[in-house]
Amino acid sequence: MTFIAKPRVELPNEPVNAIGLRLRDYEGVGSTLCAGCGHDSITAAIIQAFWELSLRPERVIKLSGIGCSSKTPAYFISGAHGFNSVHGRMPSVATGALAANRDLVCIGVSGDGDSLSIGFGQFGHAVRRNLNMLYIIENNGVYGLTKGQFSASADPGSKAKRGEVNQMQCIDAAETAIALGGAFAARSFSGDREQLVPLIKAGISHPGCAVLDVVSPCVTFNDHEGSTKSYAYTREHYAPAVQTDYIPRAEQITAEYEEGQTLPVTMHDGSTLLLRKVDAEYDPTDRSAVLRYLEAHRSRGEVVTGLLFINEDLPEMHEIAGTRQGALTALPFETLNPGSAALAELQRRMR
Amino acid sequence: MKRTDTSNPDFYHQVVDCQWGCPAHTDVPEYIRLIAQGRFTDAYMLNRESNVFPGILGRVCDRPCEPACRRGRMDQKPVAICRLKRVAADHRDAIEHLLPVIPERKNGKRIALIGAGCASLAVANDLMPLGYECTVFEALPVPGGLMRSNIPAFRLPVSVLNEEIDYIVDMGVDLRLNHPVESMRALLEEDFDAVFVGSGAPKGKELKLPGREEGAANIHIGITWLESVAFGHVEAIGERVLIIGVGNTAMDCCRSSLRLGARDVKVMARKPRGFFKASDWELEDAEEEQVEIVVNHSPKAFVMEDGRLVGMKFDVMEYDIENGRILEQRAVEEVFFPCDDVVLAIGQENAFPWIERDLGIEFDQWEVPVVDEVTFESTRPGVFFGGDAAFGPKNIIWAVEHGHQAAISIHRHCHERALTERLPVTMNLGSRKMGLHEWSYSNDFDPAARRIMNHVSLQRRFEELTTEVELGFTADQVATEVERCLNCDIQTVFADDLCIECDACLDICPTQCLSIVPNGKEPELVTRLKAPRLEPDQPLFVSDPLVQTARVMVKDENLCVHCGLCAERCPTAAWDMQKSLFHFPRAADHDGSVPCQQRKAG
Ligand SMILES: Cc1cc2nc3c(=O)[nH]c(=O)nc-3n(C[C@H](O)[C@H](O)[C@H](O)COP(=O)(O)OP(=O)(O)OC[C@H]3O[C@@H](n4cnc5c(N)ncnc54)[C@H](O)[C@@H]3O)c2cc1C
Numbered sequence A: 001m002t003f004i005a006k007p008r009v010e011l012p013n014e015p016v017n018a019i020g021l022r023l024r025d026y027e028g029v030g031s032t033l034c035a036g037c038g039h040d041s042i043t044a045a046i047i048q049a050f051w052e053l054s055l056r057p058e059r060v061i062k063l064s065g066i067g068c069s070s071k072t073p074a075y076f077i078s079g080a081h082g083f084n085s086v087h088g089r090m091p092s093v094a095t096g097a098l099a100a101n102r103d104l105v106c107i108g109v110s111g112d113g114d115s116l117s118i119g120f121g122q123f124g125h126a127v128r129r130n131l132n133m134l135y136i137i138e139n140n141g142v143y144g145l146t147k148g149q150f151s152a153s154a155d156p157g158s159k160a161k162r163g164e165v166n167q168m169q170c171i172d173a174a175e176t177a178i179a180l181g182g183a184f185a186a187r188s189f190s191g192d193r194e195q196l197v198p199l200i201k202a203g204i205s206h207p208g209c210a211v212l213d214v215v216s217p218c219v220t221f222n223d224h225e226g227s228t229k230s231y232a233y234t235r236e237h238y239a240p241a242v243q244t245d246y247i248p249r250a251e252q253i254t255a256e257y258e259e260g261q262t263l264p265v266t267m268h269d270g271s272t273l274l275l276r277k278v279d280a281e282y283d284p285t286d287r288s289a290v291l292r293y294l295e296a297h298r299s300r301g302e303v304v305t306g307l308l309f310i311n312e313d314l315p316e317m318h319e320i321a322g323t324r325q326g327a328l329t330a331l332p333f334e335t336l337n338p339g340s341a342a343l344a345e346l347q348r349r350m351r
Numbered sequence B: 001m002k003r004t005d006t007s008n009p010d011f012y013h014q015v016v017d018c019q020w021g022c023p024a025h026t027d028v029p030e031y032i033r034l035i036a037q038g039r040f041t042d043a044y045m046l047n048r049e050s051n052v053f054p055g056i057l058g059r060v061c062d063r064p065c066e067p068a069c070r071r072g073r074m075d076q077k078p079v080a081i082c083r084l085k086r087v088a089a090d091h092r093d094a095i096e097h098l099l100p101v102i103p104e105r106k107n108g109k110r111i112a113l114i115g116a117g118c119a120s121l122a123v124a125n126d127l128m129p130l131g132y133e134c135t136v137f138e139a140l141p142v143p144g145g146l147m148r149s150n151i152p153a154f155r156l157p158v159s160v161l162n163e164e165i166d167y168i169v170d171m172g173v174d175l176r177l178n179h180p181v182e183s184m185r186a187l188l189e190e191d192f193d194a195v196f197v198g199s200g201a202p203k204g205k206e207l208k209l210p211g212r213e214e215g216a217a218n219i220h221i222g223i224t225w226l227e228s229v230a231f232g233h234v235e236a237i238g239e240r241v242l243i244i245g246v247g248n249t250a251m252d253c254c255r256s257s258l259r260l261g262a263r264d265v266k267v268m269a270r271k272p273r274g275f276f277k278a279s280d281w282e283l284e285d286a287e288e289e290q291v292e293i294v295v296n297h298s299p300k301a302f303v304m305e306d307g308r309l310v311g312m313k314f315d316v317m318e319y320d321i322e323n324g325r326i327l328e329q330r331a332v333e334e335v336f337f338p339c340d341d342v343v344l345a346i347g348q349e350n351a352f353p354w355i356e357r358d359l360g361i362e363f364d365q366w367e368v369p370v371v372d373e374v375t376f377e378s379t380r381p382g383v384f385f386g387g388d389a390a391f392g393p394k395n396i397i398w399a400v401e402h403g404h405q406a407a408i409s410i411h412r413h414c415h416e417r418a419l420t421e422r423l424p425v426t427m428n429l430g431s432r433k434m435g436l437h438e439w440s441y442s443n444d445f446d447p448a449a450r451r452i453m454n455h456v457s458l459q460r461r462f463e464e465l466t467t468e469v470e471l472g473f474t475a476d477q478v479a480t481e482v483e484r485c486l487n488c489d490i491q492t493v494f495a496d497d498l499c500i501e502c503d504a505c506l507d508i509c510p511t512q513c514l515s516i517v518p519n520g521k522e523p524e525l526v527t528r529l530k531a532p533r534l535e536p537d538q539p540l541f542v543s544d545p546l547v548q549t550a551r552v553m554v555k556d557e558n559l560c561v562h563c564g565l566c567a568e569r570c571p572t573a574a575w576d577m578q579k580s581l582f583h584f585p586r587a588a589d590h591d592g593s594v595p596c597q598q599r600k601a602g
């Protein structure tokens, strides 16, 4: 929280993107989170990624639940649509919004409490339904907004600020998403902008539910010794498995890469992801191998990051439901709502 | 890169570009804040400490601070630093009681100062409070040097000049007017402990062209002519006047001509715009008065008819210019401009016919004295030069700084201490934090444009030679202009070991001047910065390797607006906003008492 707003300073030669907007045109109102919160860093990465993708703000919808993390959509892309739902219910609202307008670029921002505690069921079904959205979980291991109680992502054995030790098992959002049959699961760290920005872009490109679990230290309640979600712990146990380069459709792949070490994935929108494997054994397309790998490294206390699993071919919600192309919102009212006579006729046919 | 040595005052001093650019190192942002608080007297005294003549300089300073001002780098005009100085001078209360106390008991040292211009007066200002007896010899009947004899009263009112000169003379200076020094030898034979030569560069340059002698009655040397105007010896000039040269003297000559009855005044420039010596604001003011500036005309001859000057011949020039440099030039045509009078304003030179050449005071091939750039001592111990007399014509603020430095040398000389062992510049940093999000300075960025000075109407301004053209800022203008200052002296001070690399400062910074990057050599490091480096002369701040990742925090000071948001957003207070207060030692700081007393005892 600051008293003055971040001032608008006209800079000499400030760069603009393909649609003539400056980075700052993708900002929102000033953050009211604690100074140093990882969530603010993720906000900055989102701003960077959307600016670089040259997305028109009015094409974007940003959704969230409740929590410090869920407050952050206010801090980016002021010109986008938005909905701040009740606790843990963001996926339901996202389902409705995307059902009505499948042309929206949808980003959901949630927390580990919002998605893995109260909203766990909603989260699971968003993945299963394969909603076409980027689903970011800003994961700090605590309920930040309610002053730091352990959340469902807290590791067993990790210590709270006042010393008590967590004894419950933790839910790993990325692993859970893969286990639930999710098509895109990634993990990153708020302090690794270079990894985070391409992952956000990849998640936007992905035609389905892209789950991005981002370790995001809570400076106020979970950045102490004994925490496994602090800046220092995350950096010490950081283990990238794959590095992702996002290459937009317009650009040719010019980088030379070694076969076997690098895996190019062509996305449906024409962009390409170059997955550079840090560990040559790792195969981000083999679901059971990925789960084995993640479990093995988790038991060693490592924070494995990168685009962990991807399957470009799973159908998303609209394909499964066979809905028409284009936004329902574009249809005339009479078509959308043919009246009570038509309803009666429909019911008659179904009797 | 190694960690930036921020304990060296030069680093933070360079961040305060205006203060770094000011020869006398006036603490600009501090006085602007004092003005913002309505503390005009304090603002005046702070100025006076450095530049001695705030009222004068607030009107006519050459203002090297303004092109340096970092506000000018944000696609904007610099803060009106000079005009704000005038605000402090115009609105201050009486300050006599704030001036240094002059000791009744003198220290027994007598100093001779030649010329009562700003250089000598600055020396006297620094030495009188230390008990020196200063005698100033001035050829003219009034003190002030070129400030009085050449800078026209419509730019610098006589009352302002008198007041600030009196502050110094009233310290008990023995001012001998109408007293030209005609022989240095004779002066040196008198019982002075040191001599300061502040006699200026009094010789206007000649233009030896055909017709110069025949037309002499209507061809005037700029600085001599301006002096005659200032002292009322010249009260009129012809209808059509040509001014040769396009420096600041030319601007004063053309504007003075208009006030003495000229109707058609042309300033004849040899070169195109961009090569003019005159300051932009002086050119603007002249053009506002309908002076025509004719470019690319090189003077060729004065034309006489029936024994009278009727005009001048010029060569029209063509230049090949690349990157602001003239590669090739040629005359393409000859043209004639009719006129009644010509004023030559093509420069000034030093002239020391009264200094005998066998006194051990060396001169170089251009008859300029050999003067040490730090101590201002000539090749004869005990004889010092300063102001225009030292290195040729400059400006008032340089002359004042020369005066400060010469005073230190004189003080050390009189107490038999090495002139070169001067005290270093020192720095003090003090936090400006008042609360979690509160600073004791106005940290918000104000996008307002530079305020425009109001002028006396064109009709009224020519009625009297002495009508001051600039009206000074209104209260509203002051209120806006002070907020334009970026408070560059409120430094971002970094405590390397506190940073947890959360990126909060990087993200909040409105000008992208912070980066956390892997360390490397400077050229390589620069490529990793968040925003391109636009001002390679502005040193970067580089931290020690940070605790968690061994990357370094880098700050490109160039575009920082000192909003303090980095410090507000930092969870560990690794950034703090601290005022840098520099102390520039003066004569009074150099203790001269001990050897002096020892000698008296012996
Ligand atoms: C037309 C004009 C306009 C200018 N405008 C500006 C301006 O707007 N802003 C600015 O900053 N600068 C300006 N300058 C420059 C500025 O006036 C000088 O740089 C400054 O006055 C130099 O100060 P000084 O003390 O060295 O010498 P001066 O001001 O020249 O004073 C020297 C004094 O010594 C006296 N003297 C000389 N020889 C002897 C002798 N033998 N015995 C006794 N006395 C002697 C002279 O009579 C004179 O009074 C201008 C200069 C000119 C010519």
Ligand SMILES: Cc1ncc(C[n+]2csc(CCOP(=O)(O)OP(=O)(O)O)c2C)c(N)n1
Pocket (backbone or CB within 6 Å): A066, A067, A068, A069, A070, A087, A110, A111, A112, A113, A114, A115, A118, A138, A140, A142, A143, A144, A145, A146, A151
């Ligand atoms: C229905 C309901 N139950 C409980 C709460 C109280 N509550 C507010 S935020 C929150 C937890 C948020 O945790 P998380 O999603 O991890 O967000 P963080 O603040 O850590 O970013 C809880 C339990 C609520 N607002 N609504």
Ligand code: SF4
Pocket (backbone or CB within 6 Å): B016, B017, B018, B019, B028, B029, B068, B069, B070, B071, B079, B081, B484, B485, B486, B487, B488, B489
């Ligand atoms: S903005 Fe203020 S402090 Fe900074 S250079 Fe300009 S006048 Fe000086």
Ligand code: SF4
Pocket (backbone or CB within 6 Å): B492, B508, B509, B510, B511, B512, B513, B514, B559, B560, B561, B562, B563, B564, B565, B566, B567
């Ligand atoms: S004070 Fe800090 S946040 Fe503000 S411009 Fe300077 S470096 Fe950036």
Ligand code: SF4
Pocket (backbone or CB within 6 Å): A036, B498, B499, B500, B501, B502, B503, B504, B505, B506, B566, B569, B570, B571, B572, B573, B574, B575
């Ligand atoms: S806000 Fe503070 S702790 Fe965070 S990166 Fe900046 S200096 Fe380091």
Ligand SMILES: [Mg+2]
Pocket (backbone or CB within 6 Å): A067, A111, A112, A113, A138, A139, A140, A141, A142, A143, A144, A151
């Ligand atoms: Mg949380």
